[in-house]
Amino acid sequence: MILLNLESFLRVADNKSRNNFVFDLFKLFEKYTLTYVYRGIFDPSLTDKILALAETNMNLIGEVSKTQKRVYFVMVESLQNITRHQDISQSQDNQALFIVQNKDGKYGMASGNVIENAHIESLQQKLDKINSLDTDSLKAYYKDVLENSGLSEKGGAGLGLIEIARRSGSKLYYSFKTISDKLSYFYFKTKIANESDSEQKSSLNGLRELHQLANEKHISMVYQGQFTHDNLKSLLTMTEGSVARAEVEFRRKAANVMVELLQNVCNHGSIPSGSGQGVPGVLVITTEISGCSVMAGNYISKDKIAKLSAKIDKANSCAFADLDIIYQEELLKDQEPGQKGAGLGFIDMRMKSSNKIDYTLVDFDSNFSFLSISVSIPF
Amino acid sequence: MANEIRIAATEDTPEILLDDKAGTFKISGRSLPEDAFWFYNPIVEWLVGYSKTPIANTEFHFHLEYFNTASAKQIFKITNILSDISKSNQVKIKWHYDDGDKDMFASGERFSKLCGIPFELVKN
Numbered sequence: 192m193i194l195l196n197l198e199s200f201l202r203v204a205d206n207k208s209r210n211n212f213v214f215d216l217f218k219l220f221e222k223y224t225l226t227y228v229y230r231g232i233f234d235p236s237l238t239d240k241i242l243a244l245a246e247t248n249m250n251l252i253g254e255v256s257k258t259q260k261r262v263y264f265v266m267v268e269s270l271q272n273i274t275r276h277q278d279i280s281q282s283q284d285n286q287a288l289f290i291v292q293n294k295d296g297k298y299g300m301a302s303g304n305v306i307e308n309a310h311i312e313s314l315q316q317k318l319d320k321i322n323s324l325d326t327d328s329l330k331a332y333y334k335d336v337l338e339n340s341g342l343s344e345k346g347g348a349g350l351g352l353i354e355i356a357r358r359s360g361s362k363l364y365y366s367f368k369t370i371s372d373k374l375s376y377f378y379f380k381t382k383i384a385n386e387s388d389s390e391q392k393s394s395l396n397g398l399r400e401l402h403q404l405a406n407e408k409h410i411s412m413v414y415q416g417q418f419t420h421d422n423l424k425s426l427l428t429m430t431e432g433s434v435a436r437a438e439v440e441f442r443r444k445a446a447n448v449m450v451e452l453l454q455n456v457c458n459h460g461s462i463p464s465g466s467g468q469g470v471p472g473v474l475v476i477t478t479e480i481s482g483c484s485v486m487a488g489n490y491i492s493k494d495k496i497a498k499l500s501a502k503i504d505k506a507n508s509c510a511f512a513d514l515d516i517i518y519q520e521e522l523l524k525d526q527e528p529g530q531k532g533a534g535l536g537f538i539d540m541r542m543k544s545s546n547k548i549d550y551t552l553v554d555f556d557s558n559f560s561f562l563s564i565s566v567s568i569p570f
Numbered sequence: 571m572a573n574e575i576r577i578a579a580t581e582d583t584p585e586i587l588l589d590d591k592a593g594t595f596k597i598s599g600r601s602l603p604e605d606a607f608w609f610y611n612p613i614v615e616w617l618v619g620y621s622k623t624p625i626a627n628t629e630f631h632f633h634l635e636y637f638n639t640a641s642a643k644q645i646f647k648i649t650n651i652l653s654d655i656s657k658s659n660q661v662k663i664k665w666h667y668d669d670g671d672k673d674m675f676a677s678g679e680r681f682s683k684l685c686g687i688p689f690e691l692v693k694n
Contacts, residue, residue, distance in 0.1 A: 420604040424581045439670045443636050447673070450602045450638050457604065519684060522646050535639035543673065 212408070213488040213563035214553050217473040220415035223397070224294035227414040229429075230405045231286050231478075233277060238270040240429035244414075245291065247425045251417060251468050254296065261383050262298045264358050266291070268351045269300050269379070276377075277304045288402045292382075299382035301395075303402045306377045311367055314377070317349075318363050321356045329357050359383050366395050376402065411483075412476045417469030418456045418489070426453065430476060441570060444543045445483055448566050449474075451536040452487040455564075459499070460489035463559045482569040490555060491562045499562070500550075506537040507547045514542050544568050575616050583609055584634060588616055590625055597648075598633035598666075601641040610644035617651045624659045628652070633666035633694075634674065642677075649685035656687050665689040 219225075226248070229241060245266060249259045270289065277287045287304035306314070324332055333353045356363055359381045368376040378398050404410070414426060427449055431442065453474065460470035472489035491499065509517055521534045541548055549565040574592075579585035584599035603609040630652055637645065655661050665678035675691060682689040 428581075439668050440672055443671055443673060447636050447638070450636075454602075454604060454638060454640070515680065519680065522643060522684065535642060539639045539642075 211551055211553065211563070213473060213475055213486045213565070214551075214561050216413060216475060217415060217488050217561070220413065220473065224292055225413075226291045226293045226416050227412065228401065228405060228410065229289045229412050230402075231411050233270065233273045233287055233289070235274060237429075238267075238274060240425070240431075241270065241289070242266060244422065244425040244429050247422045248416065251419065251422060258296065258298070258383065261358050262300075265298075265300055265355050265381060265383060268355045268358075269302055269381070272351055272379070273302050273304050276306055276310075286406075288398075288405055290398065290401070297382065299380065301378070301380040301398050303376055303378045303398060305370065305374050308369075308373055308375055311375060311377075315365075315367075317352060318365055321352055322362050324356075326357075329353060333357065355381055364395050366399070368399060378402070409477045409479045410475065411478045412474070414474045416471070418453060418460065418472045418474075419469035420454075420457055422469070423450070423453045423457065426474060430474075441568065444568050445485065448485050448540050448543050448568060451540050452485060452564060452566065455536055456487055456489045459491065459495060461492045461559055463490045463555065480570075482567055484565055484567040486563060486565040488561060488563040490559045491552075493558060493560055496552060496560060496562075500552075502534070502537050503548050503550055503564075506541045509538075509541075511541075511545065514538055518542065540566050575613060584637075586613060588613065588620075590620055593625055593627070593629070595628060595630040596633065597645075598631070600635045601637040601645075603638075603641065606638070606640035606644050610641070610647070614644065614647050614651070617648060621651055621655045624655045624661075627660040627662070628655060629662045629664065631664045631666065632678075635668075636674070637677075646681060646684065649681050649687075653685040653687050661687060663687060663689045664692050666692045666694050668694050 227244075229237075231237070242263065245262065246259070249262065254262075273287050273289060288302060290299075290301040292299035292301070321329065321332070333350065336349050336353065352363060361381045361383065364380040366378045368378070370376060376399070378395055380395055380398060405413075412430060427446060430449055431446060456470055456472045460472055462470060470489055472487060475484075475486040475488075477484045477486070505517070506514070518535060518538045521538060524534065537548060544566045546567050546569070549567075551563045553561045553563075555561050574589040575586055576589075577583070577586040579599040582600060582602045582604075584597050584601045587594055587596040587598075589595075597613075632645070649663065652661050652663060663682070665682070667674035667678060678689050678691050
């Protein structure tokens, strides 16, 4: 998670369309083995969904159960730290960030959230104390805190950080970045792996930059990894939690668009190298004042491009009022044998979004291109 | 022909209740299976069988939260079978939509127009 080139990445991303931005994010995530980034207001129901997705994905890749339990535990504690301490009055720009990294089965968890400057000193003392202790002293310290302290005003017993250190077997890496005389960002990282100390420290810098990128691009969520029909359901429930709108119509539109986009990835996406349990790809959700954008990116075999472009172009070139007609035409057609979809996906997405579907193809090699599709849904 | 089909809802498939003895016909929940044909085929076949000896008044309820386009094609098949039954027997289709869900309302109107029987659009 060392994002040293992030500044140039940002510059490049600004000059290109939104969809090259999707490919750039995909490459960035691949390079730094990030699995997902979530930015927003964290509440218990959302953390449940994040955990459920992590569980599905670890099962998908057949992660050993001991690692699964440790990852799960450290995630729970890290997320609870955010939900307890995040400043919920925070503006759109100060939203908390949560990141999971998986590098060949070595997991890292990182977070960034706003805290009050008044709490920095005691937090820093606690972190330093934990970091100074070896395994046995940590155990004794845990017992001591358990017996001697009640619940803090935020509802924590003060044991979370100690437990993270014990379960992960890792030092706790942290840094602060001042926002104002009252508030700062608190960045925190731990791992269940054997990364060296210097790698850990530089990845903290990367975390700060990634947070900035997520703020500037209004990113709510990025998931990079395998797409299967199974984890699609977890992604969907997780994203539903991230759509910060209560209106049933908007939520269903967003869910519908996600399902169509991700089922397209599963059905038509390609695996250019090696073999995987699913199709490699990226899902990005951004939230702005005007609405949400759902973007998906995946590799596609070049021989499928003509047919795909024709479908999107047809949906895009149709006047909004006539979409119903071409929807009905497609509905009346018999499904070809072996046809995976109904041929209605893009028409449906365009109807739901009331905007044109934005798509880009980037040449990858002689056989494959990288396809990014972006659908925006107005509030 | 079996007398009834009962399928419990899952994360991505709806609850199905088709019971001609009790006179209950209902599809409810979310429908976004990857292979909609596979999921709906037994239902379509059951309905084709049922259409040969339907009860006097068939009241069919669709109460969907949302459905993917793959399911749309299968739902259309079901409404067409119901339309066939309506030529000889009473058929009433109640299409439920949640208050504020304009898309589900519009889908009901669309299916109604396509299969040629008026739906009762029920706001919940």
